[in-house]
Amino acid sequence: MTGTSRAPRVGVVMGSRSDWETMQHAANVLTELGVAHEVRVVSAHRTPDLLFSYAEQAPARGVQVIIAGAGGAAHLPGMLAAKTRLPVFGVPVQSKALNGMDSLLSIVQMPAGVPVGTLAIGRAGAVNAGLLAAAVLALHDPALATSLEHWRARQTEAVLEQPDPSR
Numbered sequence: 001m002t003g004t005s006r007a008p009r010v011g012v013v014m015g016s017r018s019d020w021e022t023m024q025h026a027a028n029v030l031t032e033l034g035v036a037h038e039v040r041v042v043s044a045h046r047t048p049d050l051l052f053s054y055a056e057q058a059p060a061r062g063v064q065v066i067i068a069g070a071g072g073a074a075h076l077p078g079m080l081a082a083k084t085r086l087p088v089f090g091v092p093v094q095s096k097a098l099n100g101m102d103s104l105l106s107i108v109q110m111p112a113g114v115p116v117g118t119l120a121i122g123r124a125g126a127v128n129a130g131l132l133a134a135a136v137l138a139l140h141d142p143a144l145a146t147s148l149e150h151w152r153a154r155q156t157e158a159v160l161e162q163p164d165p166s167r
């Protein structure tokens with residue numbers, strides 16, 4: 001578990017250790033916001049049984065939102081969504097061969113009835129997946145809602161404080 005000593009409320013999973021460079025940005029945002037989370041490699045192709053058990057057991061362990069990142073033939077978010085009622089946010093990892101377009105299309109084109117909230121390719125998608133997961137939890141967590149509002153305010157201030165892009 002990462003972020004705090006409490007039971008994880010968000011599961012940040014990825015298809016390979018090689019996805020960590022991207023997915024660390026989701027975990028970092030959750031840490032900044034004080035959201036207890038766990039990070040795991042769960043591969044749809046290499047560890048399919050682990051994928052099933054992770055999805056089946058996550059709600060009972062207190063996980064409320066899953067962020068899943070994968071690249072290439074990126075089945076992980078969709079398969080997780082098929083196996084759990086928890087909201088699943090998918091992050092397309094930028095692949096070497098096709099720059100992440102393969103990942104994006106694999107994740108976004110879910111059939112009706114099995115939703116995956118699909119984010120942008122790469123770091124932006126990972127950061128925003130972390131923010132969306134926090135926003136979902138903040139609906140019933142006033143302290144987290146305040147943390148999220150402060151995070152957004154700091155972002156606004158950072159832009160306003162540095163208006164000259166050449167400096």
Ligand code: RP5
Binds near residue numbers: 043071
């Ligand atoms: C996918 O295959 C993973 O999500 C990763 O993005 C991609 C490549 O995996 P590795 O060959 O680097 O382990 O399943």
